[in-house]
Amino acid sequence: MRTYTFSFLKNIATFSFCICFCISATKAQKDSSFFKRTPKDTSKEKMNMDGVYDKPFLTMGKLPIAIGGYMEANTEYSGSPGVYNGFSFQARRVSIFLESSIAKNIKFNSEIEYEDGGEDIEVEYAFLDLELNPLINIRGGIILNPIGSFNENHDGPKWDFVDRPFSSTTLIPSTLSEVGFGLFGKYYHHLWSLGYEAYLTNGFDGGIILNSDGRTSLADGNQNPNKFEQNNSGLPMFTGRVSARNRKIGEFGVSYLTDVYNQWQTNDGLIIAPKLSASILAGDFQTAQFNNRFTITAEVAKVWVQLPANYIQNYGSQQWGGFVDFVGTLIQHKMFEWEHAKIELALRLQYVNYNEDGTFNQGGQKIYDDLWAITPAIAFRPVGSTVLRLNYTYLWQKDIFGNTPVQTATIQFGISTYF
Numbered sequence: 001m002r003t004y005t006f007s008f009l010k011n012i013a014t015f016s017f018c019i020c021f022c023i024s025a026t027k028a029q030k031d032s033s034f035f036k037r038t039p040k041d042t043s044k045e046k047m048n049m050d051g052v053y054d055k056p057f058l059t060m061g062k063l064p065i066a067i068g069g070y071m072e073a074n075t076e077y078s079g080s081p082g083v084y085n086g087f088s089f090q091a092r093r094v095s096i097f098l099e100s101s102i103a104k105n106i107k108f109n110s111e112i113e114y115e116d117g118g119e120d121i122e123v124e125y126a127f128l129d130l131e132l133n134p135l136i137n138i139r140g141g142i143i144l145n146p147i148g149s150f151n152e153n154h155d156g157p158k159w160d161f162v163d164r165p166f167s168s169t170t171l172i173p174s175t176l177s178e179v180g181f182g183l184f185g186k187y188y189h190h191l192w193s194l195g196y197e198a199y200l201t202n203g204f205d206g207g208i209i210l211n212s213d214g215r216t217s218l219a220d221g222n223q224n225p226n227k228f229e230q231n232n233s234g235l236p237m238f239t240g241r242v243s244a245r246n247r248k249i250g251e252f253g254v255s256y257l258t259d260v261y262n263q264w265q266t267n268d269g270l271i272i273a274p275k276l277s278a279s280i281l282a283g284d285f286q287t288a289q290f291n292n293r294f295t296i297t298a299e300v301a302k303v304w305v306q307l308p309a310n311y312i313q314n315y316g317s318q319q320w321g322g323f324v325d326f327v328g329t330l331i332q333h334k335m336f337e338w339e340h341a342k343i344e345l346a347l348r349l350q351y352v353n354y355n356e357d358g359t360f361n362q363g364g365q366k367i368y369d370d371l372w373a374i375t376p377a378i379a380f381r382p383v384g385s386t387v388l389r390l391n392y393t394y395l396w397q398k399d400i401f402g403n404t405p406v407q408t409a410t411i412q413f414g415i416s417t418y419f
Contacts, residue, residue, distance in 0.1 A: 048253060053109065067097065121238070141179065144175065145239040147255045148255055160325075352370060
């Protein structure tokens, strides 16, 4: 009954929104300036931490809110020796942005994401910023945790690749967002920009080790449907990132996350288990050279997880991995009716080790559980906010015994656009 009620209310809300929008659009016909496109932030001081605001928005007359969003869809054909997944179309996500300047130096920003054709509806982030001065600003609400650079800059139209990096979805469980509060700020000096973010939020749960994947997985520890209401361990998770950007060189960032993920005491304060922690240390680098015609984006992450005593061996206490993307503009010229259309060539290299330190008790044989992947890509951008991309991924993955790697090939064609 609750499912049908929720579906009914959701449809009513969507219908009401459409009616209101149509009424506004009808009135707007008398004033051609009613709709105004607010472009992405093009400030020279832009950093990765500004990713939540670096999006195109549409304002409507004197309404106090701006709206935007993006969508992703693709087709995929993949297979490995003896196993073929066949050909599929995938409607991955549609995201809606809502932003409002409530008063001077008070901003609200949010993203609501519809995944897999609406099967999952999630609040990606929804926070309030109070800007005191460039160095000290307060942020509270549902926050994108600043661990690595991808987590805060994951929008599909920004990338020439259909899939998100393995290290940024399985080690760093992007998109990672939690409810909490914290501070952020920036400082400028000549060619340099320095930035920081530091937040206390809710954290992971026992799904890190109590999962169906048969391995340590921070992504599974981020699936708690009640994570925006209650913290599993009762202790806050800390996430912080510091970064430095040079206009000529690029941006360097170092981030750290640490959390107690298990229930170690009862509601009345009785200690029932030792505290078990999970931590991530990540580094990232981005540079754009030759008038932004060649870019390099790289991220690496190291994970430490405390396991219960005598836990199953194939659950590793240490993991690490990363990716590096190379993107070059092959042609930038007027094509059809688009003045600044581009054709880009790209290459992504990836590695992830899910059990870096594991050994079997008998004989001390090393436990394997790692993968390599290479993805060449070609992308067409009629405008900067829209991309058509063709990817070919070849992946090698070893099991825990180190047997001959399973090789998987995947061909994908996808589209993604801001709107």
